[in-house]
Every structure is written in C-alpha cells, then in structure tokens.
Amino acid sequence: MSDFYVNVLQIRDTSFQIGVLTGRRVRNTSIVKTWKALTKPIIDHDNMKSIYETLAPHLLEELDGLAYELEISPKKATALFSGYDVPKPKAIGCSALITRNHYVRNYDFSPEVYDGLLSLVQPKEALASVGYNLQILGRHDGVNQEGLVMGLHFVSHEDYRKGVSPWITTRMVLDTCSSLDEAVSLIKEIPHAACYNFSIGDREGNIAIVEASPEQVVVRNDEALSCVNHFQTNLLKSKNRKNIEGSVKRNNYLQSLSDRYLTQNELFNHFKSKNSPVFFTDYDDYFGTLHTFSYSFPNTRILTTIAQSNQILDMDLQRWLDGEDINMKVLKGSIEKD
Structure with missing residues (x-):
C-alpha cells in the first residue's frame, strides 16, 4: 500500500493568473515530467489556437500563464497542456450514475498519469467551477457555478485523429455553458480526437449521455x-x-442502482467503498479507482474523495461562489493494488 495525495487549489483571479498559480503548484513535480514524456514536442499551434479562440479564448490566457510560470515558450505550453493532438492514451475507465437530483462518478486509471489536483477556480473571464485536473488545463469531471455537472468516459480510439481531447472538452463546457442544451451544442462544435461518452446534468433536472x-x-x-x-x-x-x-456488466449494475432511489450520501458512499462493484484496484493495468465525485442539483452540495481516503470534501458550492473559501488543502488516500 502506498500513500496517495491530491492538492486542493483555490483561485479567484484572471485566467492568466490562474495559469500562473497553477503552474507554481505543479512546478518541479512529476506530473509535468510525465506530460513531457507523453505529449508531442510540437503541435499545430495555429490550428489549435484558432479552435480555442472560437470556443474558449480564456484558456489561451491560462496557457500563457502556465508558460510564464514554468519559464517555457507559449508554443511549448500548448504542446504540453492544451490537450490538442495528444497521442492515443491508454483506455480510461469511468462509471457514473445521473438522476434528476444527483450525479455520482468514479474515475479509474493509473496514479502514474494523474495530475493530483482538485481545482476550485473563479476566473474573471469564464464561469467558476470545481473539478479534477487532467493534463493541467483539462478536467476529468466537475461542476460549474450554474449547476452544470459533467464527466468524461473513454470508449475507443476508432477514427482517431488530430483534435481536441475529451478533458479539454469537459473544461470548455464547464467554463462556458449554463445548461444541458448549451453543453450539447458546444460538444457538437468541437473537433473530437477520439470516441468518448460525456455524462451531463444541469440544475433544472435535465440529464443526458452525449456519445461523441x-x-x-x-x-x-x-x-x-x-x-x-x-x-x-x-x-x-x-x-x-x-x-x-x-x-x-458495470452498466447493468448501475442501472439496478437507479431503481433504488438512493440519497446522495448513499450513492457517494457506495461508489467510494472498496467493496463496491464499481471500485477497482487494478492500478498496474490502468484500471484503479482514483477519485469519487458527486453533486446534488437541489442543494448545490459537492461530495468528493480520493482512493481509500478517510477525508471527504463536503462543501456547498453556492457558499464557495459567494466567497467562502474551504479549509482543506490536501486530500490523502492510499493505493492498494491487487
């Protein structure tokens, strides 16, 4: 068994400063070296910039902030962190259940390719959100100030091409969309690199799985x-x-849960339990549960934790949006392999 940590980062500032402060947190960490090894040294910067300028221009400012703090060129920052034209990643496993009241999800992969960051950001140029970072700029999952929640689910590399990664798609939606309809419209505009599911719900009780x-x-x-x-x-x-x-098999099991009208606490505790059929410990095969994320639409409550942790972040999103910072700075868990 080995210790496992996720840093909690809270920033209320410009997108450029969010990039600077995020870069400061990850500077000299192993995750930056990991993404250097996994990404291409050069990408089509002009094409990437054109897409981002159209769909989420503030993310270019955040990339500039990362470049400034990490003392690298803007083009190098986009190759490392933009999520554009990323080589095929290994299969990522994720399970989610959405009802008109609750969203709950597990993210399954390897701790070796995990940013270890949970960001609470309130940019001046975009919607505020809470979510787990992926490739620094992107998000595995999260919820924004309008109560729109979203997570990604790998499907296949069929028809793989140069395009936008699903974790950047998730970030773009959380940063710019207020409803399920807006999210679907944006997802249809994005040039996707691979086949992914997106689980999405909004505060009006509208829910959907978008197959992209x-x-x-x-x-x-x-x-x-x-x-x-x-x-x-x-x-x-x-x-x-x-x-x-x-x-x-997981889908059939989740469908059986949907008929039981479980509370947010019950769903969350079930997903995070090591004994749950949707909790996995195959970390060496890139299929171990790393975090559980849940949101309640009626009361703006976030519940989240990391693998086999006794710490639970239980927060009211609306109170945070109103300026009340949370006290938790680090989530500590453990990785116990099969």
Whole structure:
C-alpha cells in the first residue's frame, strides 16, 4: 500500500493568473515530467489556437500563464497542456450514475498519469467551477457555478485523429455553458480526437449521455442514466471496442442502482467503498479507482474523495461562489493494488 495525495487549489483571479498559480503548484513535480514524456514536442499551434479562440479564448490566457510560470515558450505550453493532438492514451475507465437530483462518478486509471489536483477556480473571464485536473488545463469531471455537472468516459480510439481531447472538452463546457442544451451544442462544435461518452446534468433536472466520436455526436436521454465505457445508441455501437464485457456488466449494475432511489450520501458512499462493484484496484493495468465525485442539483452540495481516503470534501458550492473559501488543502488516500 502506498500513500496517495491530491492538492486542493483555490483561485479567484484572471485566467492568466490562474495559469500562473497553477503552474507554481505543479512546478518541479512529476506530473509535468510525465506530460513531457507523453505529449508531442510540437503541435499545430495555429490550428489549435484558432479552435480555442472560437470556443474558449480564456484558456489561451491560462496557457500563457502556465508558460510564464514554468519559464517555457507559449508554443511549448500548448504542446504540453492544451490537450490538442495528444497521442492515443491508454483506455480510461469511468462509471457514473445521473438522476434528476444527483450525479455520482468514479474515475479509474493509473496514479502514474494523474495530475493530483482538485481545482476550485473563479476566473474573471469564464464561469467558476470545481473539478479534477487532467493534463493541467483539462478536467476529468466537475461542476460549474450554474449547476452544470459533467464527466468524461473513454470508449475507443476508432477514427482517431488530430483534435481536441475529451478533458479539454469537459473544461470548455464547464467554463462556458449554463445548461444541458448549451453543453450539447458546444460538444457538437468541437473537433473530437477520439470516441468518448460525456455524462451531463444541469440544475433544472435535465440529464443526458452525449456519445461523441470524431465523425458524429448522439444524445441519449432517460429518467435516470448510467454511463460507462461503451456507446449504447445504434448509430455509434460500431465504434465500440471488441471487448466491452466489463463495461456492460458495470452498466447493468448501475442501472439496478437507479431503481433504488438512493440519497446522495448513499450513492457517494457506495461508489467510494472498496467493496463496491464499481471500485477497482487494478492500478498496474490502468484500471484503479482514483477519485469519487458527486453533486446534488437541489442543494448545490459537492461530495468528493480520493482512493481509500478517510477525508471527504463536503462543501456547498453556492457558499464557495459567494466567497467562502474551504479549509482543506490536501486530500490523502492510499493505493492498494491487487
């Protein structure tokens, strides 16, 4: 068993300063070295910049802040952290359940490729949000000031191409969208690099799974929705990997939970429990649970924790938006491999 940490970063400032202060937190850390090893040394900066200027220009300012603090060129910062034209990552596992009242999700991968940052940011140029960082600029999952919550779920590398990563898609939606309809519209505009599901809900009780491939985007709706790592609509089923048995099994289990009308606490505790069918410890095979994230639409309550931790961040998003900082600076958990 090894200790596992996630730093909690709170910033209320310009997008440039958010980049500076985030860069200060990750400077000289292993995650920067990891992304140097995983990303291309040079990307099509002009094309990337054109997309971001159209869809989320403030993220270019945040990238400039990262470049300034890390003492690298803006072009190097975009290659490292923009999430554009990223080489194919290994399969990422995630399980989520959305009802009209609650959202709960587990993120499963390897601690070796994990930023270890939970950011609470309130930019002057975009919507405030709380979420777990991926490739520094992007987000695994999170919720914004309008009560829009979203998470990503890997499906396949079918039709993989140069484009925007799903973690940047998540960040763009959280930063610029106030409703499910706005989120779907933006996702349809983004040039996606790979096949991913996005689990999304808003404060009006609208929920959906958005199935996105580089060629097509399809929306799946229902009263309660489970989301795992395969497409379920007939239009996109052909894009699934050959072996989706584990994903189907998780989906069937999550569907059984949706009929039980569980509270946010009950759902959250179930997902984070090591004994849960949706908690995994296959860290060496890039399938170990790293964090659990939950949001309640009616009362703006966030519950989150990391792998096998006794610490739970329990916060009222609205109170934080009104200026009340949280006291927690680090979440400590542990990684126990099979």
